[in-house]
Amino acid sequence: MNLVFFFIVLIAFVFAGWHEIMSVPAAGVTSPIEALSLAMVESSKGAVDLAIGLVGVMTLFLGLMKIAEEGGLLKVISRLLRPLMTRLFPDVPTDHPAMGAMILNLSANVLGLGNAATPFGIRAMQELDRLNPEKGTATDAMVLFLAINTSSVTLLPTGVIALRAAAGSADPAGILPTTLLATMGSTAVAIISAKLYGRFLRLKDRKSIAKTQVVDIAEPETQPSDGAGVSVTEADGSYPLWVSILALGSLVSFIPLTVIYGKVISPWVIPSIMMGFLLFGVIRGVRIYEAFVEGAKEGFQVAVKIIPYLVAILVAVGMFRASGALDVMVNFLGVWTGKVGLPAEALPMALLRPLSGSGAYGILASVINDPAIGPDSYVGYLVSTLQGSTETTFYVLAVYFGAVQIKRVRHGLAAALTADMAGVVFAVISCSYLFG
Numbered sequence: 001m002n003l004v005f006f007f008i009v010l011i012a013f014v015f016a017g018w019h020e021i022m023s024v025p026a027a028g029v030t031s032p033i034e035a036l037s038l039a040m041v042e043s044s045k046g047a048v049d050l051a052i053g054l055v056g057v058m059t060l061f062l063g064l065m066k067i068a069e070e071g072g073l074l075k076v077i078s079r080l081l082r083p084l085m086t087r088l089f090p091d092v093p094t095d096h097p098a099m100g101a102m103i104l105n106l107s108a109n110v111l112g113l114g115n116a117a118t119p120f121g122i123r124a125m126q127e128l129d130r131l132n133p134e135k136g137t138a139t140d141a142m143v144l145f146l147a148i149n150t151s152s153v154t155l156l157p158t159g160v161i162a163l164r165a166a167a168g169s170a171d172p173a174g175i176l177p178t179t180l181l182a183t184m185g186s187t188a189v190a191i192i193s194a195k196l197y198g199r200f201l202r203l204k205d206r207k208s209i210a211k212t213q214v215v216d217i218a219e220p221e222t223q224p225s226d227g228a229g230v231s232v233t234e235a236d237g238s239y240p241l242w243v244s245i246l247a248l249g250s251l252v253s254f255i256p257l258t259v260i261y262g263k264v265i266s267p268w269v270i271p272s273i274m275m276g277f278l279l280f281g282v283i284r285g286v287r288i289y290e291a292f293v294e295g296a297k298e299g300f301q302v303a304v305k306i307i308p309y310l311v312a313i314l315v316a317v318g319m320f321r322a323s324g325a326l327d328v329m330v331n332f333l334g335v336w337t338g339k340v341g342l343p344a345e346a347l348p349m350a351l352l353r354p355l356s357g358s359g360a361y362g363i364l365a366s367v368i369n370d371p372a373i374g375p376d377s378y379v380g381y382l383v384s385t386l387q388g389s390t391e392t393t394f395y396v397l398a399v400y401f402g403a404v405q406i407k408r409v410r411h412g413l414a415a416a417l418t419a420d421m422a423g424v425v426f427a428v429i430s431c432s433y434l435f436g
Contacts, residue, residue, distance in 0.1 A: 004413065005312060005313075005316055008316040008317070008319070008320050009316050009319055011320065011323070011325050012036065012316070012319035012320045012322070012323035012325055013036070013319070013323070015032075015323035015324050015325045015328070016032040016033055016035070016036040016319075016322070016323040016324070017032075017033065019032035019323075019324060020032045020033045032323070032324070035322045035323075036319055036322050036323055038322070039318040039319055039321065039322030040315050040318065040319055042318065043311075043314045043315045043317070043318030043319070044311050044314070044315050046314060046318075047307065047310040047311040047313075047314040047315070048307055048310075048311070051304070051307045051310055055300050059296040059300065060119075060274075060296070061118075061119035061120060062119045062123060062295045062296055063291075063292035063293065063294075063295040063296035064273070064274060064277040064278075064292065064295070065101070065104065065119070065120060065123060065277075065295055066291045066292060066294055066295025066296075067277050067278065067280070067281040067286055067288050067291045067292055067295070068100070068104070068277055068280065068281075069097065069100070069295075070281070070284075070286045070291050071280050071281045071283075071284035071286045072284060073100070073277075073280055073284075080243065080247050081099075081103055081247070082094050082099075085099055085102070085103070088144065088148075088191065089102070089141050089144065089145075091131070091139065091140060091141045092128065092131065092141050093131075096127065096131070097127045098124055098127035098128045098130075098131070098141075101120055101121075101123045101124035101127050102120075102124040102145055104120040104124075105117050105120035105121040105123075105124050105149065106148065106149070106152055108120055109149065109152035109153075109154065110152060110153055110154060117149075117152075118399065121145075121149055121396075121399075121400055122399065122400060122403045124145060125142060125145070125400045125401070125403055125404050126403060126404055128141050128142050128145065128404075129142075129404040129406075132404075135405070136405060136406060136407050136408060137406065137407075137408040137410065138401065138406050138408065138409050138410050138412050140194075140198045142401075142406070142412070143194050143197075143198060143409075143410060143411055143412040143415055144190075144191065144194040144195070144198075144415075146396065146397065146400055146401070146412050146415070146416055147190040147191070147193065147194040147412070147415040147416050147418075147419050148187060148190050148191065148194075149391065149396055149400070150190065150354075150390075150391040150393050150396055150416040150419050150420060151183060151186035151187045151189070151190040151389075151390070151391065151416075151419035151420070151422070151423055152183060152187060152391075153180065153183045153184050153187050154179050154180065154183045154388060154389060157175065157176075157179050157387070157388030157389070160175060160179075160364070160384050160387050160388040161173050161175070161176075163361075163364065163365060163368070163384075164368060164375045164380075164384055167365075167368040167369050167374075167375040168374075168375065169368070169375035169376055169380075170376055171376065172375075174376070174381065175381060175384045175385050175388055177430070177434065178381065178385040178389075178427065178430040178431050178434060178435075179385050179388040179389045181426060181429075181430040182385055182389035182390075182423055182426040182427040182430055183389045183423065183426075184426075185422055185423070185425075185426035185429075186389065186390070186419045186420070186422040186423035186426055187419070188422075189418060189419050189422035190415060190416070190418070190419035190422070193414070193415045193418040193419065194411070194415040197411035197414055197415050198410075198411055200411075201410060201411055305402065305403060305405075308402070309398040309399070309401070309402030310395070310398050310399065310402070312398070313394045313395065313397075313398040314356075314395075317355045317356050317359075317394065318356075320355070321352075321355075321356070321359060326348065326351060326352065329351060330344065330347050330348050330351065331344075333347060333351075334347050337350075340428065341382075341428040341429075341431070341432045341436065342382070342424070342428050343378075343379055343382075345367060345373060345379045345383075346367070346379050346382045346383050346386065348363050349363045349364060349367070349383045349386045349387065350386055350424045353386060353387070353390045353391075353392065353420070354390070354391075354392060354393040354394060354416075354417065354420045355392070355393075355394055356392065356395075357392035357395055360386075360387060360392070361387065363383065364383050364384065364386075364387045367379060367380065367383045368380045368383065368384065378431065378432075378435050378436055381431050381434075381435045382427060382428065382431045382435075385427040385430065385431055386423070386424065386427050389423050389426075389427055390420055390423040390424065390427075391420070393413075393416045393417060393420055396416070397409065397412065397413060397416065
């Protein structure tokens, strides 16, 4: 991450400096170096504003999650999905709170609830860090969770559907099948790449990394997992396999419903989540108000903690865009990518999406509102699918790892970027097949 941060800033500085030297000063026109300076200041302000804006959302959903914890919902969900999660995360005890938090995060991503997913993801990272024998260094479980998070299967990209509807699309929810196919492919690649890269690192540094993983697996199994007096051994015989298969089958059955009724369902999702959590807490005898307030206290603390990480990443990305380096990349690569189904009009979205969520959103809005392109053209469907099926990788990395003070990300960035590239490829394939 040190090298990535340095080279992004270096490239931006070199590009802006070169343009400053070669350009002819004009009255009333901002010079390249001045634009770079303004981008640095504005990006740093934006990072703080973004972190403060997360306070309310984090407070809300961490409060709801506390109710779920005290009522035992996380334990139920983690046992229900144990066959899948134990294979993906063998280093995490089956009944540990991290399992429930990860499942809630991935579920929120499946429904396209980015704001709800972030607090759950931060909580999952905090729980995973409790199992971390080497503080400040990402574990294999953290890396895999991050990679899956940047490419999570998405059934209902609510924000993109709303933007397409506002742009006058005749079929705003038409991206549901392409988004689902793209995220399924990128998630599979995320899992494979995280596992392969992790194995490669272990082969290079077997003494240090493999030894800590043995400790990571062994220690928690002899202790209660969440203060409820339930051990991992007791939780092992929870639900039979057929129950888990039935639950997963029920989830899969929602796919055709989201395709057909996605526009109708989407406004109900977040209110239903809150009502469901509160109702569950009441049924389980949880003092829901006190539990909510207790969990919500963490929101402000976490938001403040991630500010330095957000400032570093967003300033570097802002400099990269302001320097003109991104435009040069688009002009150079657009000639070649257009031949494989990624036109030059959509290329900025593919390049900017891992770097800046707001920048990618702005590109999406400008493309689908362009009368020459429109939301229902091939390019319109493609940029919409890219927005709905890929994640702002550097933002997720900064927020999730920053929340637990991870400085050595190991293969986390490589796995996440591999998933991003896979998401672009699968988006092109699905859009070419359906709308090309």
